Amino acid sequence: MKTKFQSTIETITAATIPMHMPGHKRNVAMLGDDLPYSVDVTEIDGADDLHDPEDGGIIGSLCHKYADLYKAKSAHPLIGGSTCGILAGIRTLTKPGDAVIVARNCHKSVWHAIELCRLRPTCILPPIIEEYGICGTIKSAAVEDAFSRSHGATCVILTSPTYEGVISDVDAIAEVCKKHSAALFVDAAHGAHLGFSEHFPGFPRGADIAVTSLHKTLPALTQTALGLVFNEKYSSRFARNLGIFETSSPSYILMNSIARCADILADRGELFDSYRAMLDEFYASTNPEKLKLIKTDDIGKISISTRGTNFTGSSLAKALRNRFHIEPEMVHSDYLLCMTSICDTRENLAALSRAITELDAEAEYSEGRIYPSFITELPPAEIPLADAVLRDIPDGGEISNAYVWVYPPGIPLLLPGERVTEEIKNHLEILKISGISPKIIKTS
Ligand SMILES: Cc1ncc(COP(=O)(O)O)c(C=O)c1O
Numbered sequence: 001m002k003t004k005f006q007s008t009i010e011t012i013t014a015a016t017i018p019m020h021m022p023g024h025k026r027n028v029a030m031l032g033d034d035l036p037y038s039v040d041v042t043e044i045d046g047a048d049d050l051h052d053p054e055d056g057g058i059i060g061s062l063c064h065k066y067a068d069l070y071k072a073k074s075a076h077p078l079i080g081g082s083t084c085g086i087l088a089g090i091r092t093l094t095k096p097g098d099a100v101i102v103a104r105n106c107h108k109s110v111w112h113a114i115e116l117c118r119l120r121p122t123c124i125l126p127p128i129i130e131e132y133g134i135c136g137t138i139k140s141a142a143v144e145d146a147f148s149r150s151h152g153a154t155c156v157i158l159t160s161p162t163y164e165g166v167i168s169d170v171d172a173i174a175e176v177c178k179k180h181s182a183a184l185f186v187d188a189a190h191g192a193h194l195g196f197s198e199h200f201p202g203f204p205r206g207a208d209i210a211v212t213s214l215h216k217t218l219p220a221l222t223q224t225a226l227g228l229v230f231n232e233k234y235s236s237r238f239a240r241n242l243g244i245f246e247t248s249s250p251s252y253i254l255m256n257s258i259a260r261c262a263d264i265l266a267d268r269g270e271l272f273d274s275y276r277a278m279l280d281e282f283y284a285s286t287n288p289e290k291l292k293l294i295k296t297d298d299i300g301k302i303s304i305s306t307r308g309t310n311f312t313g314s315s316l317a318k319a320l321r322n323r324f325h326i327e328p329e330m331v332h333s334d335y336l337l338c339m340t341s342i343c344d345t346r347e348n349l350a351a352l353s354r355a356i357t358e359l360d361a362e363a364e365y366s367e368g369r370i371y372p373s374f375i376t377e378l379p380p381a382e383i384p385l386a387d388a389v390l391r392d393i394p395d396g397g398e399i400s401n402a403y404v405w406v407y408p409p410g411i412p413l414l415l416p417g418e419r420v421t422e423e424i425k426n427h428l429e430i431l432k433i434s435g436i437s438p439k440i441i442k443t444s
Pocket of ligand 1: 162
């Protein structure tokens with residue numbers, strides 16, 4: 001399925017001698033055609049410019065198409081993943097040193113933006129869903145409470161949906177933000193597929209700016225994402241900040257993939273119907289007794305809880321991998337996550353269903369320990385994050401000199417400058433017991 005984007009590139013390159021980058025010169029006779037050299041160009045005449053797209057140009061048209069698809073004021077194709085959109089979006093909505101309100105379960109890229117922009121975060125700790133130990137929804141009342149704890153926060157930053165598909169009421173939170181004259185940034189990296197059919201929840205359009213990773217839940221190549229501006233006043237500032245955080249040599253291969261994904265969203269709505277039907281079939285045929293299917297707002301995220309059984313997330317993943325050739329997306333102490341999309345097949349989902357049923361029959365009830373997937377108390381920030389990363393904090397002390405996270409999901413359990421509480425120490429111990437190694441990224 002060739003995009004108009006690709007045909008345009010083929011037309012403009014067909015009759016020209018490439019005296020320009022990239023150095024492979026599209027010479028497939030010499031290099032072979034196993035890599036997409038022929039569509040890999042640079043900003044030559046007719047190929048538009050990601051950092052300054054022309055109205056009617058191939059990239060400008062793509063921006064308009066995505067703005068229509070997501071009903072945004074402007075859309076910005078990203079080839080540096082949601083990560084670069086998060087850095088640019090948070091910089092757009094804040095000034096250096098601003099107070100901000102941040103959901104503590106945000107991805108590391110949010111914390112890196114806070115570090116780089118020297119922001120002063122007041123954290124919201126998401127509630128833990130007791131039954132499964134995963135982070136729950138952020139309520140507007142929790143945001144209101146955070147405003148009372150923060151001094152003049154100018155921006156609220158949260159993740160919706162989460163990796164596991166938990167959605168927060170972004171519209172209600174947007175109202176609270178308006179009341180306090182603060183902007184709202186939503187990391188919707190895991191929600192690119194939302195809003196295209198009545199079978200799935202809507203996209204979080206109450207944000208001033210949101211980012212979403214096309215590559216995570218839609219048919220698009222790794223690194224492709226979108227920045228979506230819902231409040232027009234931020235469009236040009238966001239574009240400028242993207243120019244700071246994104247390469248000045250954007251990949252046309254990735255942009256072509258973004259173009260193809262737009263065509264699929266615009267023209268193949270029926271794929272969401274068959275996706276929903278496949279998922280319904282999966283849930284109807286999968287009824288484990290000891291293992292539990294975790295229900296969240298997004299049924300496309302199939303998380304399996306091992307809580308109360310003799311499996312851990314890691315041992316279940318090992319069994320799926322070694323015995324059923326199924327590779328899950330993410331493994332935690334007592335659950336794992338399988339991600340699905342419109343590109344899955346009935347056969348794949350049936351194989352997953354059979355594997356869960358078989359492993360459930362082998363599972364045994366076990367009292368065991370309860371493994372929370374996240375902290376349940378905010379560690380006191382003894383030194384503000386932005387200062388802590390510049391300080392020489394000794395190893396092994398009571399104050400963290402590192403970001404500590406499990407990857408995936410890359411959500412910090414501990415931030416530089418935070419007190420290393422007993423809960424954190426226990427948590428790290430539990431991870432060790434359950435075969436998961438946290439990454440410790442030292443900043444001093
Ligand atoms: C919640 C969340 N936000 C942002 C990102 C970064 O997205 P990307 O990999 O597209 O840069 C991730 C990546 O896993 C994520 O889980």
